[in-house]
Amino acid sequence: MSSPTPRGYAHRVPLGRSGVSVSRFGLGTAPLAGLFSAVSDRQAADTLEAAWAAGIRYFDTAPHYGAGLAERRLGAFLTGMGQPRSEYTVSTKVGRLLVPGDSIRGDDAFHGEPGLARIRDYSAEGVYRSLAESLERSGLDAFDVVLVHDPDDHWEEAVTGAYPALARLRAEGAVRAIGAGMNQTAMLTRFVTETDLDCVLVAGRYSLLDRSAADELLPACAEREVGVLVGGVFNSGILANPGPDAMYDYVPAPEAIRRRVVALGERCAAHGVALAAAALQFPLRHPAVTGVVVGARSAREVTVNVSHAAATIPEELWAELDVFERDGR
Structure with a gap:
């Protein structure tokens, strides 16, 4: 493919x-793993093909x-x-x-996944095992x-176990960049100010509906x-499809x-x-933002x-949108 x-x-x-470099827009693969509704192997492959044809390389x-x-489907596409x-x-x-084992409550938003359960482990040994798998x-x-993925209730283990392990892998050349990905800004800001991360992935906290990342996280990232x-x-979808069944932050949207x-x-x-176009492009207006990651479940x-x-x-x-945000109307 050219x-x-x-x-x-x-x-x-x-x-x-x-x-490391990334395309300004990247593809998130959670929907390809059946987030909220099942996705077939063919549909996932077609989605990845469409992203590649569009020039997306992250x-x-x-x-x-x-x-x-998601890892299996993405890997099969890229290696093939x-x-x-x-x-x-x-x-x-x-x-x-x-x-x-069976998925526990809170991990059951994915459809069509194998009989595997998720166990939280932010230790150094857990990092090495997770990456190998x-x-x-x-x-x-x-x-x-x-x-480091969603260590909300695991700060101490993440900062004393997972982070040093990733820093070691980076120093050895096994990975090129390390960071943390979360749906909140406070702990990401701590990671940025107290460790030596290369990047963060902040979800849902710098959008047309929630600009909280601009308070502390984005300035800290710009400084470092x-x-x-x-x-x-x-x-979670409401800014793309604001219908009666729209989701907001993974739950039905409040009135x-x-x-x-x-x-x-x-x-x-x-x-x-x-x-949806304004929502997609909004984060890139901030000089600290490198790129946007958007999920998709179909080529369309x-x-x-x-x-x-x-x-x-x-x-x-x-x-106008800035004034709306400032004045709340």
């Missing part, structure tokens, strides 16, 4: 000071996604292409080991970026040249959020801009996201 002519969303940019995955299903390994960048995560599942020879990847730009999304949509529509969703990524958004709309 690469398309470079476009804005497909441009590769440095990930902080790590020496892919984010994790053992958590479908209990290994015959493209040079330097053509693409892949990140995975550590902190959850997969063992035989991820390499085996994916068939890749290495991951470019490895992130830490790359910032932003996920969850649609806040107050629905009203806010309607107001945002009206402002975008007045400028002839899709709400990739096509729609790419169209939104390439849309022209007038500065007047951004100014």
Whole structure:
């Protein structure tokens, strides 16, 4: 497969000071592992093919996604292409080991996954085991970026176990960049200020509905040249499909959020801009943000996201949205 002519969303940019580069827009693979609804092998392959054809060269995955299903599907696609390994960048995560058993409550949002349970483990031994198993599942020879995944209630183990283990792997050249990925900003800010991370992946906390990452996390990353990847730009879907069944931060959207999304949509529509396009491009306005990671479960969703990524958004709309955020109306 040949690469398309470079476009804005497909441009590769440095990930902080790590020496790793990522396409400005990356593909998140949680939906390909059956998040909220099942996805077939063929549908997953078609989605990945569409992303590659669009010029996307950064892919984010994790053992958590479908209990290994996302890593297997992504790895099968990438290793089956015959493209040079330097053509693409892949990140995975550590902190959850997969063992035989049934999913526990809270991990059951994925459909069609194998009979494996997730066990939290942020120890150094857990990191080495997790990464070895991820390499085996994916068939890749290495991951470019490895992130500590959701250590919300495990700070001490993560900072004394997982982080030193990843720093050692980075020093040995086994991984090129290390970081942390979370749905909150406070602990990510601690990681940035108290350790030597290359990047963070912050989900849902720098969006049209929630700009909290701009308070402390993004300034800290800018000061220390830490790359910032932003996920969850649609806040679990409501900014892409604000229908009656819309989700917000993984749960049904509250009425107050629905009203806010309607107001945002009206402002975008007045400028002839899709709400989803504004949501997709919003994080890139901040100088500390390196790239955006967007999930997709079909080739059509990739096509729609790419169209939104390439849309022209007038500065007047951004100014209106900034005022809306500031004044709350």
